[in-house]
Amino acid sequence: MDKFTTITGIAAPMPLVNIDTDMIIPKQFLKTIKRSGLGVNLFDEMRYDDNGNEIADFVLNKPAYREAQILVAGDNFGCGSSREHAPWALLDFGIRCVIAPSFADIFFNNCFKNGILPIALPQEQVDILMKDAEKGENARITVDLEAQTVTTSDGQSFGFDVDAFKKHCLLNGLDDIGLTMEKAAAIDSFEAKAAADRPWV
Template sequence: MEKFEKLTGIAAPMPLVNIDTDMIIPKVFLKTIKRSGLGVNLFDEMRYDRQGNEIADFVLNKPQYREAEILIAGDNFGCGSSREHAPWAIADFGIKCIVSTSFADIFFNNCFKNGILPIVLPEEQVAVLMKDAEKGSNARMTVDLEAQTITTSEGESFAFDVDAFKKHCLLNGLDDIGLTLEKQDSITAFETQAAQARPWV
């Protein structure tokens, strides 16, 4: 998993509330177990019409937001079913940070496991970030995980809380497999000892 330390990028405004995981990635695309290739179907039913053509006024189809790496979202983002394909699609599109007043618990935790930083801030601070994001591609925000701050294009900065263990994992690019591999020497030593003690196994 890629390390998340400091990000400066375009923020896309998506003020809709209760965006659920089926809106993020519709169930028809859940047939794959690969993490790649889902970005093209992110928000599929909002991005495309029934003929598969892009809907021009959807935020991520607008030229200024096609390269967005930060999403400023409405309340209760990621609610609905617990599908891990939702953060897979978000990450594959290129979004590395989502800011909202609240997230669904399972989606929130799945973000960290897939290299995405979900930030919870008060409504008034999210409103400031939303307004800044509406300026388009010239308004780049900076997210500093080490300092735990997000800064607008005009230099206004907000502090955010993050669990110390989850912060460690993001800073070091550790998913569940990476965390296990950190204990590789201990695992190898245990397996060697077990094989000597029980050679018939």
């Protein structure tokens, strides 16, 4: 998993509430167990028409937001089913941070496990960031995980809370496998001792 320290990037405004995981990645794309390749189908039903053509006025199809790394959204982002494909699709598109007033719990935790930083901020601060994001590609928002701040293109800064353990994992690029591998020496020692103590097992 890639480390998350600081990003300064384009933020895409998506002022919708209750964006559920089926909107993020529809059920027909859940057949794969690969984390790559889902970005093209991110928000598929809002992004493409019935013939597979891009819908020009959807935010991520606009030239200014095709390289967005941050998504500013409405309340209760990631609700619905617990599919981990949702953060996979966001990450594969290039989204590393989602900012919203609130998140569904399972989606929120799945983000951290996949290298995405979900930030919950008060509605009035999200509104300011939404307006800043609407300025387009010249308005870059900075997210600093170490300092726990989000800064608008004109320098207005907001602090955010994050669990210390989740912060450690993101800063060091540690998913569940990475955390286990940090204990590789202790695991090897235990297995060697167990094999010596009980060679018949």
